[in-house]
Amino acid sequence: MTEDSIIHATPMSEKGLPTPVDMGPRKVGELDLEQSQLIRARQQSRARVMGLFLIGLCVLFFAITVVRIGVWS
Amino acid sequence: MASVTQDITLPADWRDFWALTKPRVMSLVVFTALCGLLAAPGDIHPVIGFTAILCIALGAGASGALNQWYEADLDAKMKRTQGRPLPDGRMERPAAFQFGIVLAAFSVGIMGVAVNWLSAIILAFSIFFYAVVYTIWLKPNTPQNIVIGGAAGAFPPVIGWAAVTGDITALPILMFAIIFLWTPPHFWALALFMKSDYGAAGIPMLPNVAGQKATRNQIFGYTWLMAAAALAPWALGLTGVLYGYPALALTMAFMALAFAVWRNVDIDSEAMKPEKRLFGFSILYLFLLFALLAFDRIVSV
Numbered sequence: 001m002t003e004d005s006i007i008h009a010t011p012m013s014e015k016g017l018p019t020p021v022d023m024g025p026r027k028v029g030e031l032d033l034e035q036s037q038l039i040r041a042r043q044q045s046r047a048r049v050m051g052l053f054l055i056g057l058c059v060l061f062f063a064i065t066v067v068r069i070g071v072w073s
Numbered sequence: 074m075a076s077v078t079q080d081i082t083l084p085a086d087w088r089d090f091w092a093l094t095k096p097r098v099m100s101l102v103v104f105t106a107l108c109g110l111l112a113a114p115g116d117i118h119p120v121i122g123f124t125a126i127l128c129i130a131l132g133a134g135a136s137g138a139l140n141q142w143y144e145a146d147l148d149a150k151m152k153r154t155q156g157r158p159l160p161d162g163r164m165e166r167p168a169a170f171q172f173g174i175v176l177a178a179f180s181v182g183i184m185g186v187a188v189n190w191l192s193a194i195i196l197a198f199s200i201f202f203y204a205v206v207y208t209i210w211l212k213p214n215t216p217q218n219i220v221i222g223g224a225a226g227a228f229p230p231v232i233g234w235a236a237v238t239g240d241i242t243a244l245p246i247l248m249f250a251i252i253f254l255w256t257p258p259h260f261w262a263l264a265l266f267m268k269s270d271y272g273a274a275g276i277p278m279l280p281n282v283a284g285q286k287a288t289r290n291q292i293f294g295y296t297w298l299m300a301a302a303a304l305a306p307w308a309l310g311l312t313g314v315l316y317g318y319p320a321l322a323l324t325m326a327f328m329a330l331a332f333a334v335w336r337n338v339d340i341d342s343e344a345m346k347p348e349k350r351l352f353g354f355s356i357l358y359l360f361l362l363f364a365l366l367a368f369d370r371i372v373s374v
Contacts, residue, residue, distance in 0.1 A: 038083060039083060039084065042083050042084050042086060043084060045086065045087060046084065046085075046086070046087050049087040050087075060120075060124065060127070063120045064120060064121070064124060064187045066120075067118050067120045067121060068187070
């Protein structure tokens with residue numbers, strides 16, 4: 001399998017519908033596979049931190065709401 | 074985006090965004106704010122208290138990010154700052170600006186809604202003061218930049234206090250005054266042994282503009298004013314001896330170090346040991362002073 005085929009080959013079923021694709025290493029733009037993996041790793045680490053931050057905010061807002069409406073007072 | 078790793082441009086790492094917030098400065102801000110909050114009379118629900126401190130930390134982070142966004146070119150010229158994300162090319166400038174604005178809006182908004190609007194207004198003003206009045210206006214234009222700009226760093230204990238009480242009385246004003254008057258000796262000690270760095274960036278710090286002797290005189294002068302402010306809470310009966318005696322000892326040690334700086338005539342930054350000692354001790358001094366003040370108030374009020 002060439003690098004090009006990793007990006008462009010979209011497996012189709014016998015009925016001509018797209019089938020689930022392996023979402024493993026894929027190229028980003030004109031970058032080679034190794035460079036693409038570096039970028040994806042960086043994006044994933046940022047997304048993970050952002051996710052944790054948002055979860056923290058949700059918990060905080062919930063706690064603030066509970067305190068403000070005086071559920072425990 | 075901007076860092077080049079193996080010939081490619083990577084998106085900025087989350088650690089670069091973290092570095093934009095100046096975590097070490099933030100730790101002092103959070104600590105003094107916490108002391109203001111603990112020293113205030115009255116109760117605050119732990120969740121609301123935590124939210125107030127978090128908002129102050131986020132606000133300080135926003136100020137740091139906006140400061141680094143504006144000063145990226147200057148930072149690139151100074152050894153002390155050229156490793157920061159923007160001058161090092163690990164992040165694009167608009168990303169730093171957007172990050173700072175979002176953090177600022179978030180911190181002020183949450184503070185207003187969850188805690189009270191007086192704290193939110195002071196927080197907003199402190200961010201504006203640091204990012205605009207100090208960074209854009211004072212710092213590049215006057216050698217008195219850190220004297221007036223010191224006000225930005227003096228707001229956190231006032232915000233912490235206001236978060237609990239919803240008002241401002243004599244003690245938070247004195248806490249403000251302590252940090253405000255502590256800033257010149259602290260920063261000018263640094264500016265003395267970092268003179269060439271500031272000079273390379275064209276920042277008119279006092280040693281570069283008025284000379285070392287004038288700077289040493291001003292350090293010593295401001296130390297006296299700071300000492301008066303540091304002992305005023307005890308003298309006015311707002312704190313007890315738990316704060317008073319240790320504060321007196323710490324302040325005398327600070328004055329002894331400032332005196333050594335005043336007497337020093339070295340012009341070589343490598344030989345400026347008194348200045349380095351004063352700079353190092355000044356950070357410890359502020360931590361201990363505020364910890365004592367909060368402890369005294371918790372025990373006695």
